[in-house]
Amino acid sequence: MNKFTVILAGLLCLSPVAAFAHPHIFVEARLEVVAGADGNVQELHNIWRFDEVFSSSVLMDFDKNTNLKLDSDELKEVGKTVRDSLVDYDYYVNMTLNGKTIKVNKPDVINVDYKDGQLLMFFAVTPSEPMPMKGNKLSFGIYDPTLYTSIDFPTDADMVTMGDAFKTCKNQVVRPDADEVIAENKASLTSAFFNDPTGTTMSKLFATRIDSQC
Template sequence: MATETTARGAFPRAWLLALTALLASTAPASVHPHVFAEARLDVLVNPDSTVKSLRHLWRFDDLFSSTVLVEFDMNGDLRLDDAELQEISQTVYASLADFNYFQLVTVDGKDVAMTPPPQLMANYENDQLIIMFESEPKAPLALKGTVDFGIYDPTFYTAIDFTEDENMAVQGLPASCARKVVRPDPDEAIAQNQASLTDAFFNDPAGTDLSKIFATKLELTC
């Protein structure tokens, strides 16, 4: 019984602290999301048509949220107080740093560097864990050409889902820009990128950066 309890209690910390390690020994056929989150992304645009910041909200599935509750509810009152939520936010913040907080930003296909968010906020309501944060481009990011914003987990362990196109929004979009949400078809994505997909991707997709071809993206064309 002690072994079972320890394994169960270690699960959320394993996800939060070592995402890639969880998949290191996973066979390709079993590489699929284990954690699910409904997301909202708000892109804030300055009056000069540069991107001010990205605001993120992730609402995690009930199963994972309840597991986090069990792990971080140190006083056993079946709720998460401010101190426990702070520990969760700090743990998530540290664990996602190596993954750019799952952010994907490109201009005409070239990656854009983002400044790490100063902090993450965690909340727990209606039996769901909620993570919120805001980040900014490292250098001024003008809305010129095709600018894409997406969220993806390169380990394939977490599925970040935008259930409605309206959940990828822009505040202050210039009239000269067009907005659309792109939801790649996995088979089409593989076919279109066959030349750049290596054996390493098919043997261990978590070990490559090519998983971003499957990410749902907000595309702004200006």
């Protein structure tokens, strides 16, 4: 397993406490949740822009011909590595239907680019089972359960719904207040950390998300 897989997936060579305590990789993201013509959630489009420090480490690891850039074959290798690495993490997607977690299918491809010193990734995932929208409450968020990667949506406009079926829903971007989350869930958060300090689904309480009541 190469360095990129280790860093991004947070699987090896990490101190569990350190990984839980604070992020080491920073991503600015955009999420587009797309409704299909059949009234089901069709797919989620993800755009990730990585911080320059992490991006430079990827350049060093994947620049096999040492020309100080990532050529097309090297970019494809980065995408393949991420596609294989994050499958167990559902590509950081947290998606629920009336409170039930819905997993995602493995994306066909993760497209990668490297511009102005920053790594960019573009990919789409689909729900692993039908997500009917009418009369249901849906939630969509992107977060790393290990908290090793910080995924930030700079503005509410970076989390959007698309498709006619969403027009009849009440859609809201929710940005939880960390202090309030800790105060309201102190006992359960402490228990979750000591039971599984490498990462817990409780971290989703802090994640920015789209809530849709349809």
